[in-house]
Amino acid sequence: MLLSSWWDVRDLGNAVSGLVDALQDAGVPNGVIYSIAALLGCLGIIAFVGATAVINIWVERRLIGRIQVRKGPNRLGPFGLLQPVADAIKLIQKEALQPKSADGVVYSLPPILIFIPAILAFAVVPFGDKMVLADLNVGVLYLLALGSTTAVLIFMAGYASNNKYALLGSMRVIAMLISYEIPSVLALLGVVTFAGTMSLSGVVDFQDTYWSWLIFFQPLAFLIFLLGTTAELNRTPADIAEAESEIIAGFHIEYSGMKFGLFYAVELVNAMGLSAVIAVLFLGGWWTFGVEKVIPGWILFIGKIYAVYFLLIWFRGTLPRFRMDQLMAFAWKFLLPLGLINVLVSAFEVLLWTEYDISAGVILPASVVVNFALAAVLIVGWSKLMMKPFTDVRRRPHLFNEINVPLPGEATPEPAG
Amino acid sequence: MVIAFWTLAALTLGSAVMIVLTRNLLHALLCLILSFVGMAGVFITLSADFVAVVQVLVYAGAIAVLMLFAIMLSPRSGRDNAANMLQLPALVLCGLFAAGVTFTVIETDWREASRGSFDTTAEAIGQALLSPFVLPFEIASVLLVVAMVGAIVLVREDS
Amino acid sequence: MVSSVAIKTEPLVVNIGPQHPSTHGVFRMRVHLDGEVITDAEMVVGYLHRSMEKLAEERTWTQNIPFTDRMDYLAAMTGNLSYCIAVEKLAGIEVPERAQYLRVIFAELQRIASHAMANGTFVNDCGAWQTPLFYMFREREKILDLFEMACGARLTLNYMRIGGVAFEPPDEFWPQLQALIDELPARIDEYDRLLLDNEILVMRSRHVGMLSAEMAINSSVSGPILRGSGVAWDIRKANPYCVYDRMDFDIPVGNIGDCYDRFVVRMEEVRQSLRIIKQALVQLPAGSHTANIPLNLIPPAGEVYSAIESPKGELGFYLVSEGGPTPFRWHVRAPSLINLSPLREMVVGQSIPDAIVTLGSIDINVGEIDR
Numbered sequence: 020m021l022l023s024s025w026w027d028v029r030d031l032g033n034a035v036s037g038l039v040d041a042l043q044d045a046g047v048p049n050g051v052i053y054s055i056a057a058l059l060g061c062l063g064i065i066a067f068v069g070a071t072a073v074i075n076i077w078v079e080r081r082l083i084g085r086i087q088v089r090k091g092p093n094r095l096g097p098f099g100l101l102q103p104v105a106d107a108i109k110l111i112q113k114e115a116l117q118p119k120s121a122d123g124v125v126y127s128l129p130p131i132l133i134f135i136p137a138i139l140a141f142a143v144v145p146f147g148d149k150m151v152l153a154d155l156n157v158g159v160l161y162l163l164a165l166g167s168t169t170a171v172l173i174f175m176a177g178y179a180s181n182n183k184y185a186l187l188g189s190m191r192v193i194a195m196l197i198s199y200e201i202p203s204v205l206a207l208l209g210v211v212t213f214a215g216t217m218s219l220s221g222v223v224d225f226q227d228t229y230w231s232w233l234i235f236f237q238p239l240a241f242l243i244f245l246l247g248t249t250a251e252l253n254r255t256p257a258d259i260a261e262a263e264s265e266i267i268a269g270f271h272i273e274y275s276g277m278k279f280g281l282f283y284a285v286e287l288v289n290a291m292g293l294s295a296v297i298a299v300l301f302l303g304g305w306w307t308f309g310v311e312k313v314i315p316g317w318i319l320f321i322g323k324i325y326a327v328y329f330l331l332i333w334f335r336g337t338l339p340r341f342r343m344d345q346l347m348a349f350a351w352k353f354l355l356p357l358g359l360i361n362v363l364v365s366a367f368e369v370l371l372w373t374e375y376d377i378s379a380g381v382i383l384p385a386s387v388v389v390n391f392a393l394a395a396v397l398i399v400g401w402s403k404l405m406m407k408p409f410t411d412v413r414r415r416p417h418l419f420n421e422i423n424v425p426l427p428g429e430a431t432p433e434p435a436g
Numbered sequence: 437m438v439i440a441f442w443t444l445a446a447l448t449l450g451s452a453v454m455i456v457l458t459r460n461l462l463h464a465l466l467c468l469i470l471s472f473v474g475m476a477g478v479f480i481t482l483s484a485d486f487v488a489v490v491q492v493l494v495y496a497g498a499i500a501v502l503m504l505f506a507i508m509l510s511p512r513s514g515r516d517n518a519a520n521m522l523q524l525p526a527l528v529l530c531g532l533f534a535a536g537v538t539f540t541v542i543e544t545d546w547r548e549a550s551r552g553s554f555d556t557t558a559e560a561i562g563q564a565l566l567s568p569f570v571l572p573f574e575i576a577s578v579l580l581v582v583a584m585v586g587a588i589v590l591v592r593e594d595s
Numbered sequence: 596m597v598s599s600v601a602i603k604t605e606p607l608v609v610n611i612g613p614q615h616p617s618t619h620g621v622f623r624m625r626v627h628l629d630g631e632v633i634t635d636a637e638m639v640v641g642y643l644h645r646s647m648e649k650l651a652e653e654r655t656w657t658q659n660i661p662f663t664d665r666m667d668y669l670a671a672m673t674g675n676l677s678y679c680i681a682v683e684k685l686a687g688i689e690v691p692e693r694a695q696y697l698r699v700i701f702a703e704l705q706r707i708a709s710h711a712m713a714n715g716t717f718v719n720d721c722g723a724w725q726t727p728l729f730y731m732f733r734e735r736e737k738i739l740d741l742f743e744m745a746c747g748a749r750l751t752l753n754y755m756r757i758g759g760v761a762f763e764p765p766d767e768f769w770p771q772l773q774a775l776i777d778e779l780p781a782r783i784d785e786y787d788r789l790l791l792d793n794e795i796l797v798m799r800s801r802h803v804g805m806l807s808a809e810m811a812i813n814s815s816v817s818g819p820i821l822r823g824s825g826v827a828w829d830i831r832k833a834n835p836y837c838v839y840d841r842m843d844f845d846i847p848v849g850n851i852g853d854c855y856d857r858f859v860v861r862m863e864e865v866r867q868s869l870r871i872i873k874q875a876l877v878q879l880p881a882g883s884h885t886a887n888i889p890l891n892l893i894p895p896a897g898e899v900y901s902a903i904e905s906p907k908g909e910l911g912f913y914l915v916s917e918g919g920p921t922p923f924r925w926h927v928r929a930p931s932l933i934n935l936s937p938l939r940e941m942v943v944g945q946s947i948p949d950a951i952v953t954l955g956s957i958d959i960n961v962g963e964i965d966r
Contacts, residue, residue, distance in 0.1 A: 125462070125463070125466065155485060156485055156486075156556045156557070156558060157485050157486050157489050157557075157558050160486070160489045160490070160493065160558075161489050163493055164489050164490075164492040164493035164496075164497060166497075167492070167493055167496070167497025167498065167501075168492065168496055168497060170497065170501060171469060171496065171497070171500055171501060171504070174501070174504055175466065178462060178508075186508075190505070190508065193501055193504075197498070197501065217558060
């Protein structure tokens with residue numbers, strides 16, 4: 020158990036609860052205490068979000084550079100650390116062009132409003148045992164609701180630009196976002212079934228109680244949610260929104276200057292938010308097999324967020340991009356059935372556990388084995404099924420040593436090699 | 437608590453009025469989304485957290501997008517929300533409806549039933565949907581599946 | 596079924612280019628869209644026309660060699676080579692053995708560099724954020740360093756001369772070339788492992804941009820596109836020039852003629868080029884690197900058409916001489932322009948991302964198209 024003294028840095032909530040107790044003893048009315056505590060939490064979250072939005076620019080560009088066998092930005096400041104500052108200054112001093120026929124208020128609002136769901140996601144994420152801003156009972160559902168509001172704002176941005184390519188781009192993005200919400204929901208349903216609660220700190224407590232990370236119990240859900248996250252974040256391999264090598268360049272084509280900068284920043288903040296969700300649900304959040312008694316849990320948590328973010332950057336650096344219809348097919352025909360099967364199997368396991376009073380020591384390791392086996396079999400088998408039209412044709416070229424021109428009507432003769 | 441309620445009520449009603457008054461159909465839709473969010477806030481003041489979140493998820497997230505697509509696919513000329521001949525009859529009808537609702541609200545005996553403490557709403561709703569109300573739940577899901585299949589069949593090309 | 600009369604989609608004409616997000620140069624494709632599907636495509640070229648063919652009529656035969664660098668600027672060696680072979684045929688000049696072998700080595704090195712660029716930008720068109728491009732550029736950089744050692748330039752090389760090559764490569768050239776040859780097979784295997792079985796790449800390029808063998812032959816396309824469609828035709832085997840008839844190498848041929856086949860054909864051609872370079876290094880005789888031709892070369896009156904296999908296809912020169920120091924007619928058969936003839940057939944019926952991938956797989960070079 021962690022100490023509860025206010026100076027115990029391992030859980031910053033100790034300081035806040037110490038302050039709350041002191042104020043209560045001083046006789047301050049409850050409403051004021053509540054708002055002070057809430058304000059401190061908000062300040063902490065906004066500080067974190069602001070810091071990571073700036074740092075992530077550097078992390079992403081440097082890391083993508085290393086994946087591409089080159090140094091990233093290294094001119095401004097040691098190791099290029101002042102690059103985000105330079106980017107921000109550049110974007111601020113650019114002229115924020117607004118097309119004359121763009122819809123005034125509806126054009127200016129999306130860059131600002133789109134930050135709201137991104138930052139609100141951090142309200143339910145537990146950074147430590149007492150470091151949750153709002154421990155909602157329906158935390159998981161709340162996160163999904165925030166994701167769906169982002170879709171509406173992206174459409175607003177595309178529509179307000181009064182540019183048919185921006186509109187087409189934003190409609191494609193909305194179709195993609197909606198399609199990928201469903202496998203994400205099913206993956207989270209598997210997690211919630213196992214943990215028995217929708218509140219995020221409840222999920223962390225579950226992992227604490229049973230001394231294991233949920234990723235071991237729900238590997239398939241982790242993979243489905245990870246892929247759903249890359250799609251929700253509009254990152255490669257699902258970044259048709261910003262596909263530069265296609266002419267429909269996306270919903271933020273008409274935005275310039277700091278408005279575009281805000282879209283860029285919100286992409287990074289969203290990435291942080293969803294990485295935080297994955298870290299909480301699957302990687303134990305602030306709980307790490309007891310290490311959090313030595314190193315503060317919130318530092319470990321931030322480390323886990325960056326580990327998941329590293330995965331996302333790795334995807335971006337290595338994989339090509341899906342075509343739109345292939346992306347849809349991937350969501351509906353691959354991730355959705357896998358998610359459903361995962362929910363079925365998880366629900367069955369939880370049923371065995373609760374209804375038949377099998378002890379946790381038996382059912383949990385058994386479910387780990389079963390779930391991993393299921394994940395391996397499903398992924399390999401289903402992808403073989405989906406790739407059938409692409410694997411029927413031979414991939415390697417034939418090698419001819421002499422000239423061989425097939426005449427019309429003649430079948431191609433068999434080559435030497 | 438009171439501040440929250442009155443702010444949310446003002447937001448909801450204000451955006452609802454803007455839906456009717458604004459000229460551009462898409463602006464009306466955006467005001468509709470705002471009123472949905474206001475409603476979700478009102479649900480939260482009533483401690484119905486599950487319903488509030490589902491309101492945002494379903495209404496502001498999915499149904500608003502559905503309406504967006506519907507508006508986008510309709511011809512440009514039909515997107516005017518301007519004044520037309522039906523304004524006066526609509527106003528009269530709304531006035532009658534408001535009178536009826538106000539009368540019902542004032543005359544009802546709003547005794548608060550003693551309820552004590554209740555389980556977390558998500559759990560309570562889940563239990564309710566799967567035990568006493570399982571039949572409507574299943575029928576609703578079958579209806580949704582039928583609607584989805586019907587939509588796909590309608591749009592499919594003859595090939 | 597309900598007819599879709601209520602929803603009318605009007606055909607949309609969209610320009611792809613001339614400012615192309617993908618690095619192919621100033622090329623413009625006007626595409627008629629019906630929804631997401633392309634119904635018609637026409638290409639508009641000429642944005643990079645520099646009237647080389649007219650300018651060449653006023654310069655001597657040797658002064659025209661730098662023009663050939665700037666046509667296909669990504670494969671300057673083969674451009675030079677094709678022109679020099681054509682003039683040698685016209686003037687009946689014998690090229691010494693060592694010069695022939697040097698020409699072969701440099702032409703094959705250029706093929707490797709050009710294919711590295713082509714495949715890198717192809718995968719970039721498929722969306723892979725330049726990562727494979729940067730990997731392949733490692734090899735290209737080393738080859739360009741070798742070129743710089745030999746002739747002082749990296750891109751517009753001007754290395755071949757009528758009658759041989761311009762300079763004997765310095766002594767540091769050979770160990771560095773050997774080091775490159777030793778390390779290249781492992782690198783090509785690395786690209787094979789990374790790219791050839793990548794499911795997303797396969798899904799993006801399989802059954803996309805199909806060109807049947809018959810269509811390919813009828814449209815007179817050449818190079819990796821022709822070979823990708825299943826036709827084993829290579830000018831180095833059919834009409835051997837330089838010393839290619841003494842080299843043993845294979846012609847990689849694709850299966851169904853889609854973008855993926857052209858991609859793997861180019862990868863395999865890099866391996867075959869490596870084979871040729873190794874054999875040339877072994878067989879390299881001593882001797883002079885150029886025949887001594889007069890400074891003011893005056894070939895006899897006549898005409899010649901000669902073609903070689905450049906990385907993009909059959910690069911041919913049609914030269915007419917009137918017995919003067921400058922050509923009367925200097926015409927280039929640019930492979931990129933001819934390879935674009937079946938573009939409409941390849942692109943119609945697909946969506947725009949597929950059209951971009953198809954264009955990437957044809958590997959055009961606008962400097963060559965427009966001259």
